[in-house]
Amino acid sequence: MPIMLEEIYEQPQAIAATLEQEHAAVAALVSALREREIRHVIIAARGTSDHAATYAKYLFEIVMGIPVALAAPSVFTLYDAQMHLTGCLMLGISQSGQATDVVQTLSSARAAGALTACITNVPSSPLTSVSDFTLLCHAGEERAVAATKTYTASLALVALLAGQWSNHAGILQGLRALPDLIRSVLSLDEPIAQWVERYRYITECAVLARGLNQATALEAALKMTETSYLVAKAYSMADFLHGPVAIVRDGFPCFLYAPDGRAYPSMVELALKLRERNAEMVVFARSPEILDLARRPIAIPVEVDELLSPLLYIVPGQLWACHLAQARGLNPDRPRGLTKVTLTR
Amino acid sequence: MPIMLEEIYEQPQAIAATLEQEHAAVAALVSALREREIRHVIIAARGTSDHAATYAKYLFEIVMGIPVALAAPSVFTLYDAQMHLTGCLMLGISQSGQATDVVQTLSSARAAGALTACITNVPSSPLTSVSDFTLLCHAGEERAVAATKTYTASLALVALLAGQWSNHAGILQGLRALPDLIRSVLSLDEPIAQWVERYRYITECAVLARGLNQATALEAALKMTETSYLVAKAYSMADFLHGPVAIVRDGFPCFLYAPDGRAYPSMVELALKLRERNAEMVVFARSPEILDLARRPIAIPVEVDELLSPLLYIVPGQLWACHLAQARGLNPDRPRGLTKVTLTR
Numbered sequence: 001m002p003i004m005l006e007e008i009y010e011q012p013q014a015i016a017a018t019l020e021q022e023h024a025a026v027a028a029l030v031s032a033l034r035e036r037e038i039r040h041v042i043i044a045a046r047g048t049s050d051h052a053a054t055y056a057k058y059l060f061e062i063v064m065g066i067p068v069a070l071a072a073p074s075v076f077t078l079y080d081a082q083m084h085l086t087g088c089l090m091l092g093i094s095q096s097g098q099a100t101d102v103v104q105t106l107s108s109a110r111a112a113g114a115l116t117a118c119i120t121n122v123p124s125s126p127l128t129s130v131s132d133f134t135l136l137c138h139a140g141e142e143r144a145v146a147a148t149k150t151y152t153a154s155l156a157l158v159a160l161l162a163g164q165w166s167n168h169a170g171i172l173q174g175l176r177a178l179p180d181l182i183r184s185v186l187s188l189d190e191p192i193a194q195w196v197e198r199y200r201y202i203t204e205c206a207v208l209a210r211g212l213n214q215a216t217a218l219e220a221a222l223k224m225t226e227t228s229y230l231v232a233k234a235y236s237m238a239d240f241l242h243g244p245v246a247i248v249r250d251g252f253p254c255f256l257y258a259p260d261g262r263a264y265p266s267m268v269e270l271a272l273k274l275r276e277r278n279a280e281m282v283v284f285a286r287s288p289e290i291l292d293l294a295r296r297p298i299a300i301p302v303e304v305d306e307l308l309s310p311l312l313y314i315v316p317g318q319l320w321a322c323h324l325a326q327a328r329g330l331n332p333d334r335p336r337g338l339t340k341v342t343l344t345r
Numbered sequence: 346m347p348i349m350l351e352e353i354y355e356q357p358q359a360i361a362a363t364l365e366q367e368h369a370a371v372a373a374l375v376s377a378l379r380e381r382e383i384r385h386v387i388i389a390a391r392g393t394s395d396h397a398a399t400y401a402k403y404l405f406e407i408v409m410g411i412p413v414a415l416a417a418p419s420v421f422t423l424y425d426a427q428m429h430l431t432g433c434l435m436l437g438i439s440q441s442g443q444a445t446d447v448v449q450t451l452s453s454a455r456a457a458g459a460l461t462a463c464i465t466n467v468p469s470s471p472l473t474s475v476s477d478f479t480l481l482c483h484a485g486e487e488r489a490v491a492a493t494k495t496y497t498a499s500l501a502l503v504a505l506l507a508g509q510w511s512n513h514a515g516i517l518q519g520l521r522a523l524p525d526l527i528r529s530v531l532s533l534d535e536p537i538a539q540w541v542e543r544y545r546y547i548t549e550c551a552v553l554a555r556g557l558n559q560a561t562a563l564e565a566a567l568k569m570t571e572t573s574y575l576v577a578k579a580y581s582m583a584d585f586l587h588g589p590v591a592i593v594r595d596g597f598p599c600f601l602y603a604p605d606g607r608a609y610p611s612m613v614e615l616a617l618k619l620r621e622r623n624a625e626m627v628v629f630a631r632s633p634e635i636l637d638l639a640r641r642p643i644a645i646p647v648e649v650d651e652l653l654s655p656l657l658y659i660v661p662g663q664l665w666a667c668h669l670a671q672a673r674g675l676n677p678d679r680p681r682g683l684t685k686v687t688l689t690r
Contacts, residue, residue, distance in 0.1 A: 079406075
């Protein structure tokens, strides 16, 4: 069993531990956010963590109406910008806590007057040393190069922070139910291992979602790119129709993440358009309507609030990437030329 | 001659006209920005215009230290977020002024207390009607589906706004020289028409840059995707090394945009890594050091301030996309299934 698959299975436990043990740390951060009247958030992250940042952007804006910017670390690290950051929270996300440019971004932001906080899986890392507050993933050491359990644990911390900051009962209750929901979704492991066979020789694909699950599309595409070396490109459904849809010809593979919720009708509209172009659609959804349009429907067996759906819907995407790599004769634990910690200045 | 190529050639004139005729409109907006003590900017845009927004994010942050967020329009249009936007500028960018979700985002932002402004090529459009200030591209009607001259004219307005807002003499002087610099770069038209031959059967590629030219990588990738139907994926060099570099095997095509400036050393570092992996590199640069590492060096014949380099470096990328489409037997003016105006709710 690949380590990646083992770690996919550890996610319910990692999320449960994170929620239980970080409640107080999140509460302390929320007090500071209120006291300092924080009205803007900037998030610095790279790779998988940047997809957790994308989720945070949607969730904070939707639930709290607080504008969120994703930091361009090079603005701080290469261009030495002197930013005005009073009233801002600068949140760094890094599994290892070592991403050099994220650390430097937080350090500069703190000097520019921002409150700083981080989400990481490693206590006492360079990132925690420049953060006023640390929220810790309790995922255990992540050994596979392709991050899985630290991604969903980071998402859980993002949701916990939004839930406490806005006193959002739906999010806080929904989070408690998530570990069991993810356990149900893991039942897709075996069928997915069969279904990937058809895609053994795939070389390129589009991964599509809208709204909150934009994070899911980005992360699912990255997992396939990292472990199966195919050019998987994520798009917001809205941006996709603005140009890239031109690539879709007979049989072009498209992966759609379409949980129930506000974004769902747009995804049905997209699926109908892709069907007209005779695309090969793999659809992750709960509603039969859109599943019926797919060449390979992947029925998610449980209901989940759209606000929390990115924590659940990425799981079959992780399974898909892991099994696809194996079907292609690759070792998902040893992607070509990748290391676990990436240090970019 | 394809309309797209005609319009590529119209860019020096479009930029000159835009700079000349919009000076006063930009000055009026700058007065309002100062009077209302605007300290945050959010930009709403789709497709090519979103790449102009990416340029604006880097430029405003680097030059003025003002944090810039790229809006997720669905936050407003699907999720009805109630945003707190006092002290914010919400800037909409849309060639046609008709992008439904951008219009709705500006309208919601205005109701939430933001100052609103837009950059568009069409006066009296739905977008101008929800904008307190309009900055107009004087590019003439754009007939090709793949946007070129409205993109660089939008970039010119972004730079003019940054230059006036920050009283940045370098930017304002540099802008005046740009039309002539672009004319020089258009001399690459004929050689590029030859060089694309080698890439007639390309199906996928990575387009790479860092910092300010992230916008250039995104836009160059989109042009190739739209007109040549290949999966061209843009990455920041820093994100690329965090995972996607795994796709690079012998002969994998990588396009690098590496003008002189702060981001240049990172791009050399990247080129060395790609060379180790035996990638096929096409490099757009001025410095011989990085050009020497390329399979196909594309030497940019003029010097330009890095702050303005995205206006210049995209031009050979546009030429490349247009000629590549023709080499592949496609009509760059009629991308499969695209329309000029995309209406997404």
